[in-house]
Amino acid sequence: MAEAHETADQRNAIGRTEWVIAEGYIPSGGTGGSPALESHETACILNASDSPANVEITIYFSDREPAGPYRLTVQPRRTLHQRFNDLSDPEDVPRDTDYAAVIRSDVPIVVQHTRLDSRQSALALLSTIAWAG
Amino acid sequence: MAEAHETADQRNAIGRTEWVIAEGYIPSGGTGGSPALESHETACILNASDSPANVEITIYFSDREPAGPYRLTVQPRRTLHQRFNDLSDPEDVPRDTDYAAVIRSDVPIVVQHTRLDSRQSALALLSTIAWAG
Amino acid sequence: MAEAHETADQRNAIGRTEWVIAEGYIPSGGTGGSPALESHETACILNASDSPANVEITIYFSDREPAGPYRLTVQPRRTLHQRFNDLSDPEDVPRDTDYAAVIRSDVPIVVQHTRLDSRQSALALLSTIAWAG
Amino acid sequence: MAEAHETADQRNAIGRTEWVIAEGYIPSGGTGGSPALESHETACILNASDSPANVEITIYFSDREPAGPYRLTVQPRRTLHQRFNDLSDPEDVPRDTDYAAVIRSDVPIVVQHTRLDSRQSALALLSTIAWAG
Numbered sequence: 001m002a003e004a005h006e007t008a009d010q011r012n013a014i015g016r017t018e019w020v021i022a023e024g025y026i027p028s029g030g031t032g033g034s035p036a037l038e039s040h041e042t043a044c045i046l047n048a049s050d051s052p053a054n055v056e057i058t059i060y061f062s063d064r065e066p067a068g069p070y071r072l073t074v075q076p077r078r079t080l081h082q083r084f085n086d087l088s089d090p091e092d093v094p095r096d097t098d099y100a101a102v103i104r105s106d107v108p109i110v111v112q113h114t115r116l117d118s119r120q121s122a123l124a125l126l127s128t129i130a131w132a133g
Numbered sequence: 134m135a136e137a138h139e140t141a142d143q144r145n146a147i148g149r150t151e152w153v154i155a156e157g158y159i160p161s162g163g164t165g166g167s168p169a170l171e172s173h174e175t176a177c178i179l180n181a182s183d184s185p186a187n188v189e190i191t192i193y194f195s196d197r198e199p200a201g202p203y204r205l206t207v208q209p210r211r212t213l214h215q216r217f218n219d220l221s222d223p224e225d226v227p228r229d230t231d232y233a234a235v236i237r238s239d240v241p242i243v244v245q246h247t248r249l250d251s252r253q254s255a256l257a258l259l260s261t262i263a264w265a266g
Numbered sequence: 267m268a269e270a271h272e273t274a275d276q277r278n279a280i281g282r283t284e285w286v287i288a289e290g291y292i293p294s295g296g297t298g299g300s301p302a303l304e305s306h307e308t309a310c311i312l313n314a315s316d317s318p319a320n321v322e323i324t325i326y327f328s329d330r331e332p333a334g335p336y337r338l339t340v341q342p343r344r345t346l347h348q349r350f351n352d353l354s355d356p357e358d359v360p361r362d363t364d365y366a367a368v369i370r371s372d373v374p375i376v377v378q379h380t381r382l383d384s385r386q387s388a389l390a391l392l393s394t395i396a397w398a399g
Numbered sequence: 400m401a402e403a404h405e406t407a408d409q410r411n412a413i414g415r416t417e418w419v420i421a422e423g424y425i426p427s428g429g430t431g432g433s434p435a436l437e438s439h440e441t442a443c444i445l446n447a448s449d450s451p452a453n454v455e456i457t458i459y460f461s462d463r464e465p466a467g468p469y470r471l472t473v474q475p476r477r478t479l480h481q482r483f484n485d486l487s488d489p490e491d492v493p494r495d496t497d498y499a500a501v502i503r504s505d506v507p508i509v510v511q512h513t514r515l516d517s518r519q520s521a522l523a524l525l526s527t528i529a530w531a532g
Contacts, residue, residue, distance in 0.1 A: 014151065014153055014235060014266045015153065015264065015266070042156070044155040044156035044157075044231070044233065045155060046153060046155045046193055046235075048153075048193065048235055077193060077198060077199055078193060078194065078196070079155065079157075079193045079194065079195055079231060079232060079233035080195060081156065081158075081195070081231040110153040110155045110233075110264045111155060112154070112155035112156040112261070112264070114156050114259070125248065125250055125258065125259040126259055127156055127246075127248070127259040127260075127261050128261045129155070129261050129262065129263065129264045132264075
């Protein structure tokens with residue numbers, strides 16, 4: 001369904017280069033008992049292009065200057081479901097703390113935000129496509 | 134509310150031809166005990182136009198080349214709630230595995246992404262309108 | 267923050283005139299024991315303008331022609347949280363059945379889609395801004 | 400990744416100045432036993448710019464004129480997760496009542512809408528990026 005004069009890379013480069021998750025919160029507790037069911041907050045990133053995506057995440061807080069950038073690479077034609085729990089360089093993302101995230105890439109990507117909350121005996125899930133700047 | 138010079142098909146052709154679900158994950162377990170309550174991940178597609186929608190789904194992974202395209206048809210003026218669990222040609226969608234999906238159609242459609250998770254005794258639900266490319 | 271030459275009505279007329287909910291499903295069961303906790307699916311509509319919004323909802327199915335239009339009015343500067351469960355003219359919306367909805371208005375509105383599922387002992391919630399055509 | 404001739408403020412000013420949450424509802428009950436697990440409805444606001452964001456929230460109801468504006472400020476490079484439960488000037492937001500919210504700012508912001516519902520023993524979560532007017 002693509003135009004004949006497009007390159008494969010142009011055809012597959014879906015998305016935008018700037019995304020925002022305004023609601024971030026990692027609960028410190030969890031009842032899941034396994035990594036899959038541990039409370040976590042995830043930025044699900046798709047790089048459908050044929051070039052590596054160099055991604056920078058900046059974390060904003062309510063009462064201090066932003067942290068980051070956190071740098072990561074999403075390989076061509078790959079998805080990366082990055083848990084904020086696992087970001088540690090330049091610093092950990094604090095638990096039980098309101099935050100927001102801006103995600104920038106040098107090639108178009110798509111970002112979806114998901115949280116699994118297992119603080120109580122039943123897990124709760126939320127997900128939304130991030131805001132494309 | 135449509136312009137008089139539009140055809141019925143133009144007036145009803147709502148949506149876009151390229152959609153992205155960046156967060157995909159089918160849990161392998163479930164406590165529901167019935168097909169409706171089995172853990173599942175669904176692409177809900179509306180074809181409000183008067184032509185059949187020929188749809189191609191490509192599945193992206195974190196560590197291998199994409200799978201697909203999976204081909205399906207949504208009849209005119211119909212909705213199709215396609216479970217990723219049920220996609221099998223050219224290959225099954227693996228369980229307990231992060232993935233993302235790009236959905237392309239030859240007529241405008243609308244795609245919403247929903248997951249029901251019944252791994253624990255209480256079910257969890259998420260839904261978001263997919264990203265329109 | 268509005269331009270001085272706008273009328274109050276233009277300034278307040280937020281949104282679009284065509285919206286799509288691609289994922290519809292009303293579970294027939296529920297454990298809530300009260301109307302607030304009964305399983306339901308809702309189109310939350312905001313009419314921030316100073317004119318009444320004449321709204322038409324068309325329901326699409328997987329295996330039959332669409333139903334509707336269902337007609338309703340949202341008064342100026344009012345919100346209406348319309349349960350699909352309560353639509354009955356020209357026909358009830360069937361339970362345990364996949365559907366999708368197109369919502370058209372003669373003035374700009376905003377539509378958000380929410381479902382509360384109380385089939386199991388713990389309720390589940392989903393919500394997403396509808397697709398603006 | 401920004402153009403060299405942009406100022407830092409222009410580069411960081413992500414978002415829009417008008418946002419809508421069409422689905423609002425604060426349950427009066429809750430089983431959480433702690434502020435974090437009390438039923439609440441939140442507008443998560445990110446001000447990534449280098450100027451303070453002066454924000455006005457107007458609350459719309461089904462059967463009366465709107466309330467507000469509620470005024471708040473989000474400092475530069477900060478996020479504010481504002482619970483509707485805590486808005487009190489010019490009046491409290493009523494519980495167990497359908498409402499909608501329009502959020503306007505004098506600098507671009509991003510708004511995400513989240514609800515935690517703890518009326519039953521298991522909590523339920525929803526979240527969606529608000530509608531950008």
